[in-house]
Amino acid sequence: MNEVFVLAQGGGPTAVINATVAGAALEARRRYPGAKVLGARHGVRGVRKGDFIDLSALSDGDLHLLAATPNAALGSTRDKPDEKYCADILESLKRVSATAFIYIGGNDTAGTQQILDTAAGGKIACIHAPKTIDNDLVENDHTPGYISAAWFVASAFRSIDLDFRAMTGIYVAVVMGRHAGFLSAAGAAWRRDESDGPHILCLPERPFSTKQFLEDVGRVHARYGRCIVAMSEGVAGADGKSVVESLLGDRVERDAHGNVRLGGGDLGLAVQSAINEAFPKVRSRVDTFGYLPRAFGTMIGEVDRQEAFDAGTFAVATASDGSASISLTFKGGETILRRLPLSYVAGKTRLMPKEFVAPSGTELSDAGMAYLSRLVPKAPEIMRPLI
Amino acid sequence: MNEVFVLAQGGGPTAVINATVAGAALEARRRYPGAKVLGARHGVRGVRKGDFIDLSALSDGDLHLLAATPNAALGSTRDKPDEKYCADILESLKRVSATAFIYIGGNDTAGTQQILDTAAGGKIACIHAPKTIDNDLVENDHTPGYISAAWFVASAFRSIDLDFRAMTGIYVAVVMGRHAGFLSAAGAAWRRDESDGPHILCLPERPFSTKQFLEDVGRVHARYGRCIVAMSEGVAGADGKSVVESLLGDRVERDAHGNVRLGGGDLGLAVQSAINEAFPKVRSRVDTFGYLPRAFGTMIGEVDRQEAFDAGTFAVATASDGSASISLTFKGGETILRRLPLSYVAGKTRLMPKEFVAPSGTELSDAGMAYLSRLVPKAPEIMRPLI
Numbered sequence: 001m002n003e004v005f006v007l008a009q010g011g012g013p014t015a016v017i018n019a020t021v022a023g024a025a026l027e028a029r030r031r032y033p034g035a036k037v038l039g040a041r042h043g044v045r046g047v048r049k050g051d052f053i054d055l056s057a058l059s060d061g062d063l064h065l066l067a068a069t070p071n072a073a074l075g076s077t078r079d080k081p082d083e084k085y086c087a088d089i090l091e092s093l094k095r096v097s098a099t100a101f102i103y104i105g106g107n108d109t110a111g112t113q114q115i116l117d118t119a120a121g122g123k124i125a126c127i128h129a130p131k132t133i134d135n136d137l138v139e140n141d142h143t144p145g146y147i148s149a150a151w152f153v154a155s156a157f158r159s160i161d162l163d164f165r166a167m168t169g170i171y172v173a174v175v176m177g178r179h180a181g182f183l184s185a186a187g188a189a190w191r192r193d194e195s196d197g198p199h200i201l202c203l204p205e206r207p208f209s210t211k212q213f214l215e216d217v218g219r220v221h222a223r224y225g226r227c228i229v230a231m232s233e234g235v236a237g238a239d240g241k242s243v244v245e246s247l248l249g250d251r252v253e254r255d256a257h258g259n260v261r262l263g264g265g266d267l268g269l270a271v272q273s274a275i276n277e278a279f280p281k282v283r284s285r286v287d288t289f290g291y292l293p294r295a296f297g298t299m300i301g302e303v304d305r306q307e308a309f310d311a312g313t314f315a316v317a318t319a320s321d322g323s324a325s326i327s328l329t330f331k332g333g334e335t336i337l338r339r340l341p342l343s344y345v346a347g348k349t350r351l352m353p354k355e356f357v358a359p360s361g362t363e364l365s366d367a368g369m370a371y372l373s374r375l376v377p378k379a380p381e382i383m384r385p386l387i
Numbered sequence: 388m389n390e391v392f393v394l395a396q397g398g399g400p401t402a403v404i405n406a407t408v409a410g411a412a413l414e415a416r417r418r419y420p421g422a423k424v425l426g427a428r429h430g431v432r433g434v435r436k437g438d439f440i441d442l443s444a445l446s447d448g449d450l451h452l453l454a455a456t457p458n459a460a461l462g463s464t465r466d467k468p469d470e471k472y473c474a475d476i477l478e479s480l481k482r483v484s485a486t487a488f489i490y491i492g493g494n495d496t497a498g499t500q501q502i503l504d505t506a507a508g509g510k511i512a513c514i515h516a517p518k519t520i521d522n523d524l525v526e527n528d529h530t531p532g533y534i535s536a537a538w539f540v541a542s543a544f545r546s547i548d549l550d551f552r553a554m555t556g557i558y559v560a561v562v563m564g565r566h567a568g569f570l571s572a573a574g575a576a577w578r579r580d581e582s583d584g585p586h587i588l589c590l591p592e593r594p595f596s597t598k599q600f601l602e603d604v605g606r607v608h609a610r611y612g613r614c615i616v617a618m619s620e621g622v623a624g625a626d627g628k629s630v631v632e633s634l635l636g637d638r639v640e641r642d643a644h645g646n647v648r649l650g651g652g653d654l655g656l657a658v659q660s661a662i663n664e665a666f667p668k669v670r671s672r673v674d675t676f677g678y679l680p681r682a683f684g685t686m687i688g689e690v691d692r693q694e695a696f697d698a699g700t701f702a703v704a705t706a707s708d709g710s711a712s713i714s715l716t717f718k719g720g721e722t723i724l725r726r727l728p729l730s731y732v733a734g735k736t737r738l739m740p741k742e743f744v745a746p747s748g749t750e751l752s753d754a755g756m757a758y759l760s761r762l763v764p765k766a767p768e769i770m771r772p773l774i
Contacts, residue, residue: 012554013550013554018770042553042774053773053774062770068769068770069549069769069770070546070769071546071550071552072553072554073553073770073772073773074553074773074774075552075553075554075774076553076554078554155684155685156679159457159683159684160678160679162400162457162460162682162684163458163678163681163682165458165462166396166429166459166461166462166463167399167400167459167462167464167465265652265655265656265673265674269652269653285677285678286652287652287676287678287679288652288674289674290672290674290675291546291547291558291672291674292674292676292679294550295546295549295550296542297545297546297549297767298538298686298767299685380455382455382457382684383405383449383452383456386426386453386460386461387428387440387460387461387462
């Protein structure tokens with residue numbers, strides 16, 4: 001029997017999502033000579049339409065080049081298939097005699113695979129391969145994509161901190177992260193001591209109060225002559241409402257799923273106003289990092305790429321065992337891959353563990369710093385502060 | 388007679404401004420054993436106050452580490468000294484028996500040196516060492532700091548273009564550059580053909596019209612399914628008014644010099660509104676790169692660092708010839724350093740040469756691409772587009 005693997009990429013791109021595709025395609029070629037590997041254009045949208053690229057036609061060299069290429073080379077989608085959509089997908093998969101469907105993405109992707117698995121009745125292995133810069137998949141120590149994005153954010157905050165040593169003031173960067181603060185927290189990865197920024201983390205896991213925030217900023221600024229803040233775009237008040245929503249009221253924008261549109265600059269502008277009002281004489285700046293951290297092609301973590309590649313290899317190597325979610329577990333000092341039931345991961349969100357955050361709620365604990373230090377590539381050595 | 392060199396850093400930091408300090412300090416040590424090298428804290432502000440760091444006390448190893456450290460380690464300032472301020476500076480320089488004052492910065496810095504040179508009457512060599520990510524110094528082929536910032540911007544647009552291949556839509560990034568479009572133009576450095584973004588450059592050298600802009604965006608989007616734009620923060624209408632100013636009217640913010648405050652997110656938000664209105668059904672995103680490109684510590688161009696270092700060495704090596712502006716000239720296939728009268732550079736702004744821009748005004752000509760290709764580090768190899 002000829003194996004037919006269908007691969008698709010879902011959700012926001014990362015620096016290493018193509019490595020998972022390449023790992024899977026190369027393993028299929030090695031393990032099942034003559035196997036067909038089809039890549040769907042734009043995720044499940046392409047699967048439904050039968051819009052496939054024949055990855056079997058690519059040379060080994062091309063596939064290794066693909067593994068080194070950032071962003072989603074097959075194209076991606078934000079579609080969240082319902083049961084009808086899933087039935088269409090299944091039809092299309094059957095039409096190409098798929099033996100396995102490997103869908104690379106976050107917890108929504110695992111959810112889609114769960115629906116498909118039930119509908120397929122064991123005839124097609126529905127495998128979720130993990131990917132998200134948000135690092136918010138349960139049952140995973142960390143997820144492919146996070147390390148590279150975290151590296152960018154750590155580097156950005158190191159640079160910004162030096163910038164504000166040179167010319168003092170207040171700086172806030174809004175960083176991606178709707179529910180989980182892992183990516184903002186990564187800004188702290190290269191702190192050497194408490195004088196280094198970011199001095200304040202505003203994480204979605206902790207209720208945000210503008211009053212408390214401005215007090216904290218004032219205290220840090222008085223102490224160091226500067227205050228650097230990493231703020232997750234999803235910060236929310238004690239009422240659970242996102243700050244953007246509270247600030248904009250009815251004018252808030254929503255996506256097709258009814259989720260409040262975050263990170264588009266609105267939060268940044270609102271924070272800038274609040275800071276201008278509270279500290280009118282202080283130089284201040286609010287930047288929104290936007291899309292830059294998620295797949296910055298010049299900063300692809302070597303470990304990140306290898307783990308993403310291995311996840312693809314593992315998905316194909318174990319496809320004959322049926323549907324599963326592939327997870328990255330940290331055990332015995334190393335990251336290992338495991339197969340878990342899709343239901344363990346689907347639709348669930350992993351938040352920053354409480355023990356990663358210091359009692360203040362705005363800095364990391366030693367455990368949080370140790371976690372980052374294990375994952376994020378090391379900082380370049382720089383001169384100690386002269387001023 | 389003992390040589391005493393005073394060094395200062397002015398204006399916005401760059402990834403390599405410390406290399407100029409290190410080059411100067413090491414050359415002073417080599418050429419004039421026993422020479423004193425003083426670094427002023429926060430530019431002319433520190434000179435005036437007599438607030439100095441004794442750089443002579445640093446080891447060679449420390450100075451080489453300083454050369455590899457991004458941002459202005461001595462601290463910087465936006466102060467533009469008038470004659471009175473300059474008289475105070477001169478007093479302070481005399482108090483420490485300075486034989487040369489090397490001030491690293493842009494055209495304002497050259498202007499300050501011009502005032503000081505006149506007042507000093509030849510007793511102190513007033514030397515301007517070039518530095519600006521804007522690349523807007525006349526008589527320079529390019530300026531230290533530009534290459535590294537351009538590298539970041541080129542890499543960012545490569546990543547963004549791949550991002551919007553994966554999920555289609557319209558993207559605009561606002562990039563630093565008040566009068567000169569060199570940094571936005573750098574976004575195009577890694578384009579392979581006209582399908583690669585950025586498809587549209589909005590340069591301050593060309594009058595901006597919102598109507599024309601939206602037409603251009605619509606045309607590109609219809610053709611490629613996406614449109615990527617690099618917009619200089621200083622874009623201005625045919626009336627010469629910056630777009631931010633036209634949009635905000637009286638609400639526009641100004642700095643201490645009366646310059647309109649740019650790049651703080653306002654322009655981005657205004658552009659986002661215009662795009663939302665013109666293309667209500669298209670995914671769109673406007674990011675403001677903000678401070679990230681100017682001194683991103685993980686992307687320091689090796690050539691950039693060496694040239695900045697050499698500028699410092701050259702400043703000290705030729706200080707006995709008196710006051711000058713150091714310039715980087717491209718001649719016979721290589722970059723060479725020259726000494727020019729301060730008046731050649733002071734207060735003047737170099738714009739993008741007309742021949743660097745294609746007739747459309749929104750893309751680079753072959754000459755513009757060749758210029759970038761000579762300066763910006765090469766792009767990592769990536770897979771050809773699959774979709």
